[in-house]
Amino acid sequence: MKHCANFLRLMEQVRKYPTKGESIRMKRKEFKTTKTGSKKSLIIKISIMVLASILISGTAYGIILMKKVETAADNSYEAVEDRQGSNLREEVVKPVEDNISILFIGIDDSETRNQGADSSRSDALMLATLNNKDKTIKLVSIPRDTLVYIPEVGYKDKITHAIGHGGTKTTIETVEGLLDVPVDYYVRMNFNAFIDVVDALDGIYATVPYDRLEKDEFDVYSVQLKEGYQKLDGREALALARTRKLDSDIERGKRQQEILASIIKRASSASSFTKYGNLIDAVGDNMKTDMTFDEMKSFFAYIKKGMPQVDTLTLEGYDDMSTGTYYWLLDDESLEETQELLQSHMGLNPGSSSYSDNSTETDSNKLVLENE
Numbered sequence: 001m002k003h004c005a006n007f008l009r010l011m012e013q014v015r016k017y018p019t020k021g022e023s024i025r026m027k028r029k030e031f032k033t034t035k036t037g038s039k040k041s042l043i044i045k046i047s048i049m050v051l052a053s054i055l056i057s058g059t060a061y062g063i064i065l066m067k068k069v070e071t072a073a074d075n076s077y078e079a080v081e082d083r084q085g086s087n088l089r090e091e092v093v094k095p096v097e098d099n100i101s102i103l104f105i106g107i108d109d110s111e112t113r114n115q116g117a118d119s120s121r122s123d124a125l126m127l128a129t130l131n132n133k134d135k136t137i138k139l140v141s142i143p144r145d146t147l148v149y150i151p152e153v154g155y156k157d158k159i160t161h162a163i164g165h166g167g168t169k170t171t172i173e174t175v176e177g178l179l180d181v182p183v184d185y186y187v188r189m190n191f192n193a194f195i196d197v198v199d200a201l202d203g204i205y206a207t208v209p210y211d212r213l214e215k216d217e218f219d220v221y222s223v224q225l226k227e228g229y230q231k232l233d234g235r236e237a238l239a240l241a242r243t244r245k246l247d248s249d250i251e252r253g254k255r256q257q258e259i260l261a262s263i264i265k266r267a268s269s270a271s272s273f274t275k276y277g278n279l280i281d282a283v284g285d286n287m288k289t290d291m292t293f294d295e296m297k298s299f300f301a302y303i304k305k306g307m308p309q310v311d312t313l314t315l316e317g318y319d320d321m322s323t324g325t326y327y328w329l330l331d332d333e334s335l336e337e338t339q340e341l342l343q344s345h346m347g348l349n350p351g352s353s354s355y356s357d358n359s360t361e362t363d364s365n366k367l368v369l370e371n372e
Contacts, residue, residue: 072280073293080169080290086182093184095298099346100184101129103175104260106241107163107190121160123191124241124256127175127183129345135302138345139260140179140313140338141253147320147327148178158327168288180339181346185291191217193286194241195234197263200278203231204262206255210246214239249328250314257312264310268303313338 085092093100106124125142144160151173152166162174172183189197195217198204207229214223216235223239232240241259244252267279302308316334320327343349 068277068280069296070293072283073291073296075285076283076287076289077292078288078290080172080186081167083169083172086176086184088176088180088182089184095130095132095295096301097132099129099131099133101127101181101342101346103127103172103183103186105163105168105171105186105188106194106256107188122163122171123160125159125171125175126253126256126260127179127181127342129181129342130299130302131345131347134309136309136311136345137302138311138313138342139257140315140342141257142175142178142315143249143253143317143328145249145326145328146178146315146317147329148174150174151177178335179342181342181348185295186289187291188288189283190286191238193283195238196282196284196286197279198232198234198237200275200282201263201266202275203233204237204259204266205229205231206237206240206258206262208232208240209251209255212243212246214243248319250317254312254314257310261310261312264303265307268307313341 104124104126105122107122121144123144125144127140127142129138130136131138142159144158146159147156148159148162149156150159150162150165150170152162152170157165159171159174159178162171168186168188172186176183208225208227210225211227212225213221214225216222217238223235225236225239225243237259241256242252243255314334315330315338317328317330320329340349
């Protein structure tokens with residue numbers, strides 16, 4: 001009986017140990033569990049490494065890009081001679097805090113016409129006022145043949161001739177006298193820069209009003225425009241900005257406003273981040289401005305949340321050929337309304353309606369671009 005009891009206890013202990021088959025199955029299960037855990041761990045590690053690489057690359061690209069912008073800004077900086085801010089300002093403005101204005105001057109100083117920056121005619125003039133509180137922009141285009149008083153020479157002439165009479169300074173002073181608002185900064189750009197900027201953004205979207213064979217940057221009729229809303233490359237956008245033979249300077253100004261707004265929209269989209277390097281290269285030596293790098297950075301707030309609201313204004317008037325030379329004569333009432341609206345937007349006229357009150361503008365003056 002004693003031996004029998006010992007035998008039973010031995011058999012019980014043997015049953016506690018797995019058989020050879022059971023041992024193999026257990027090891028396989030343990031291996032699969034370990035392998036699955038390792039795979040999950042490996043996937044997590046790889047994901048973290050990829051994410052870290054993207055963040056590091058993005059940061060590195062951002063640093064490189066910022067340095068590139070700083071270099072380009074330094075190269076494009078050109079102060080206006082004998083001008084320490086606008087005479088219509090009592091204090092120096094700070095873009096990060098104040099409402100300001102920027103005058104965009106498009107000139108033709110191409111080799112074909114062999115003109116220097118200060119002897120060229122301004123082919124496009126647009127003043128943008130920026131309201132710092134609501135980050136809105138009002139954009140007024142000044143027809144190139146507008147008859148205005150030019151302080152430098154003491155008589156009236158086409159505003160396109162102002163830059164030839166005294167360079168950027170004279171153009172700024174003429175615009176200030178016309179619109180009765182300070183011009184805080186200027187951006188002067190030639191046709192080459194315009195083409196390269198549009199191409200760097202992979203084109204822009206705008207409405208072509210009619211079919212027309214138009215001149216290119218070399219004054220050769222080689223750009224065929226087709227009617228309709230469409231994507232344009234740099235040469236096509238320039239041709240659209242310049243054409244006016246089939247309508248008027250006013251319509252031409254509206255096209256230029258739409259093109260500028262489209263450039264702003266493309267530049268402010270997240271998809272354009274990787275294009276900024278090319279955009280900076282496009283500007284290169286073809287742009288001049290009196291904005292410092294730090295001042296430029298303060299304007300990023302206007303586009304960091306996407307396309308800002310841009311309200312466009314038109315200087316109404318009529319054609320005049322009474323002297324044998326064509327001029328665009330401004331309607332006094334319309335000019336006064338535009339002056340008051342710009343002053344209000346910049347907070348310079350407390351007695352007028354709020355800068356955000358657009359009741360004086362029609363829906364057609366609100367620039368709304370379709371989704372691209």
